[in-house]
Amino acid sequence: MLYKKLGKTNLDISSISLGTMTFGEQTSENESFKIMDFAFENGINFFDTAEMYPVYPKKETSGLSEEIIGNWMIKKKNRDKILIGTKVVSSHPKGIGATKLSWIRGGGNNLKYDKNNLRKAVDNSLKRLKTDYIDLYQLHWPERNIPIFGKLDFEYDPSDINWTPIEEVINNLNELVKIGKIKYYGVSNESPWGISSFLNIAKNNSLDGPITIQNGYNLINRVFDNSHAEISIRENCGLLAYSPLAAGRLTGKYLNKRRPSESRFNLWPGRFSRHNTKRGEIAISKYIKLAKKYDIEPNLFAHAFVLSRPFVLSSIFGITTLNQLKDNIKSIDITLTAEILEEIQKIHQLDPNPCV
Numbered sequence: 001m002l003y004k005k006l007g008k009t010n011l012d013i014s015s016i017s018l019g020t021m022t023f024g025e026q027t028s029e030n031e032s033f034k035i036m037d038f039a040f041e042n043g044i045n046f047f048d049t050a051e052m053y054p055v056y057p058k059k060e061t062s063g064l065s066e067e068i069i070g071n072w073m074i075k076k077k078n079r080d081k082i083l084i085g086t087k088v089v090s091s092h093p094k095g096i097g098a099t100k101l102s103w104i105r106g107g108g109n110n111l112k113y114d115k116n117n118l119r120k121a122v123d124n125s126l127k128r129l130k131t132d133y134i135d136l137y138q139l140h141w142p143e144r145n146i147p148i149f150g151k152l153d154f155e156y157d158p159s160d161i162n163w164t165p166i167e168e169v170i171n172n173l174n175e176l177v178k179i180g181k182i183k184y185y186g187v188s189n190e191s192p193w194g195i196s197s198f199l200n201i202a203k204n205n206s207l208d209g210p211i212t213i214q215n216g217y218n219l220i221n222r223v224f225d226n227s228h229a230e231i232s233i234r235e236n237c238g239l240l241a242y243s244p245l246a247a248g249r250l251t252g253k254y255l256n257k258r259r260p261s262e263s264r265f266n267l268w269p270g271r272f273s274r275h276n277t278k279r280g281e282i283a284i285s286k287y288i289k290l291a292k293k294y295d296i297e298p299n300l301f302a303h304a305f306v307l308s309r310p311f312v313l314s315s316i317f318g319i320t321t322l323n324q325l326k327d328n329i330k331s332i333d334i335t336l337t338a339e340i341l342e343e344i345q346k347i348h349q350l351d352p353n354p355c356v
Helices: 029-041 064-076 115-129 166-178 192-204 223-227 229-234 278-293 298-308 322-333 338-350
Strands: 003-005 012-014 016-019 046-048 083-088 134-139 182-188 212-216 238-242 312-318
Touching (some): 012 016, 012 312, 016 322, 064 115, 115 134, 115 166, 134 166, 192 229, 223 229, 278 338, 298 322, 298 338
Parallel strands (some): 016 312, 238 312
Antiparallel strands (some): 003 012
């Protein structure tokens, strides 16, 4: 396993992280334990979760992913050897969280990043995780209206003013650091303006700023390259890349309208269509053909590309079964040559970001 420094800290984070959003829904606790055992034994030390997991989020399973991780850490007695990253949700002008997550702290306007909400959310996560601190606490998405989850263009709305000011959010998070409930914090699904604002406001007020940003990144969604990448590198705020396989589409298993029975897209077609586009299918076919040209499995090829990017701190592997992890972890040993990267770039330039 390869490791990098977690931001400006002295902590080492594995280049591959374990995503746990299937734990408690598609993946049983028993299978989740096997997955975490293998991950830990093979050097993966960062486990990413969220208060709203597992997905598809619903009241009956809410918080189970954190609970399963907590149960595992108690059994293994290895809390001090694991970095836990979890996330807190907010309401959103476009309806994300406002009604669909009504069982979390009351939903609607209760889902804010104000002091009381963050304190309650942290305490709930700590209880489920059965720990007294969280290594990396992340804002799951902004309260502001910004393009996320398949949207690309910013649509200005003058009425979008009812979000917690960033300076207040920073102060709230720094207070949680001060009392020891969290060690560090990061942002997720954030825009260039957002991450720059967090970093600059924190610096100007001599406060701790975010040390990571968790956004989607893969061969068919490279929006991060355009405007986030320089900030990420120069400010030492590395990317925790989620969806490195574009929700499995870069494996080729969905090509020609195939829909594996236990896949997320088949189980919840209306929720996981972000990467299901005609342009995306064309690009995916080209990348799979390129992978085969160099005798590399498509999933390993896609993962290796993400791991090759200089701003990527760690790539989050969303795993449903142990066999998936055993297969995908092989990508750590693959190095894409300059020739391969040049061919990837040629495909990318023909149709940049066909799926965002």
